Amino acid sequence: MIELDEKVINWDIDKLSEAIRSRNISPIEVTKKVLNRIHVVNAKLNAYITVLDEHALAAAKKAESEIMRGEIRGPLHGIPIGLKDFIFTKDIRTTMGSSIYKDFYPSYDASVVTRLHQAGAIMIGKLNTHEFAYGTTGDSSYFGPVRNPHNLAKITGGSSSGSGAAVASQLCYASLGTDTGGSIRIPSAFCGIVGMKPTYGRVSKWGGYPLCQSLDHIGPMTRTVKDNAIVLNAIAGYDAKDESSVNRKNESFTEAMNDGVKGTVIGIPTSFYFDDLQDGIREEIEKVIQLYKELGAEIRYINIEGMEDISQAFQTVLRSEAYATHKLHIKNHSHEWNGEVKSRLQQGESVKAHDYIQALEIKKQAILQFNQIFEEVDAIMTPVTSIYPTNLHEREIEVNGAKKHIFSILNRLTGPTNLTGLPSISVPFKASGGELPNGFQLIGKAFGESDLYRIAYAYEQEIGI
Incomplete structure (x- = not known):
């Protein structure tokens, strides 16, 4: 495998995935690079609430072993991804940006997290959010405001504030956000990235903390359009645990892109x-x-x-x-x-x-x-x-x-x-x-x-x- 340089941090998922599948780049080294950058940059942005160093490196080692055996799970295999701290992760702190849940550890994964695990993605951390996702500025969290990577005095937009800032500043290759009134799209716009609020029922919201059941959505935030479609390919699909989930034939969101x-x-x-x-x-x-x-x-x-x-x-x-x-x-x-x-x-x-x-x-x-x-x-x-x-x-x-x-x-x-x-x-x-x-x-x-x-x-x- 080739030695990594700093430019890999700026690669999109499509390019990085090909290098990992070709065994030219190690997911372990990629994960270490991202973790190192988080520990340098996050103090300025406050994008992450919890960084999963040990968890992420263990997942990266597992991904590398599978890939070396030719067991390729798909384009997210070995890719570090961040999760809004509104999405449940088993035995990993999930705070909703609130002091009420500052020490809450769910006993199960949200359905989207399960799907990401199945796709071989690496969960690298939990991302800051406006308290209980009830705000579009992203600057009111028990853990402090998230700052815009393009100007630290400005808001990122919210409520998926950390999700926007982390993707824009190369602290993960993609993130998941939630959107009840614009909470994926507003921080995506303000941070200069791509954000999709899917059709209601397209992506299971089971295991995402509810704000407004009839308005809540979970969706991907990425640096490019194709990356966004790649992540949606992984998380979309019917889920019997979500009463609003719609049972439709699976489709590829990248197929007609060109x-x-x-x-x-x-x-x-x-x-x-x-x-x-x-x-x-x-x-x-x-x-x-x-x-x-x-x-x-x-x-x-x-x-x-x-x-x-x-x-x-x-x-x-x-x-x-x-x-x-x-x-x-x-x-x-x-x-x-x-x-x-x-x-x-x-x-x-x-x-x-x-x-x-x-x-x-x-x-x-x-x-x-x-x-x-x-x-x-x-x-x-x-x-x-x-x-x-x-x-x-x-x-x-x-x-x-x-x-x-x-x-x-x-x-x-x-x-x-x-x-x-x-x-x-x-x-x-x-x-x-x-x-x-x-x-x-x-x-x-x-x-x-x-x-x-x-x-x-x-x-x-x-x-x-």
């Missing part, structure tokens, strides 16, 4: 998603639209009715179900909370039953409307957020001359797809002028992840990210 976008119809909403954008974001999205035109895609402007009502319905369901999840925690552990997180959760107590029922009816109508739209377009493109990363703990910001609370806007453009359950991928755009990262969002029809990967990959290949 098919290009010629003739693909991309819908651009004429309102809501493009309202009140911070300076620079609209211009970057226009560049993305122009590039897709040059690649042969058809751009079609579309009207999505009732988006304000859909957005409000999402917030109603979120507040109601989150409070139901944490009512007893608030009662029994009143003084062990971050004050802001606790206060926001308590807002759900005032949601009336008829408001919740009305929100569910709006959800049904929204799904019907989006299904009709996808009879005319292959994907919908929007910004991920309307702003760039803000300062840590900054809550009131100014957008186009108006002051707004950050929690009222960060998940405004991502939350509707949690309500409808449609797949949505965050893709970093190549920002100019040294700006902080951000990204665009591609929304697809139910179980249309392969199309989203194909469309995203065409952009990524063209700009060379």
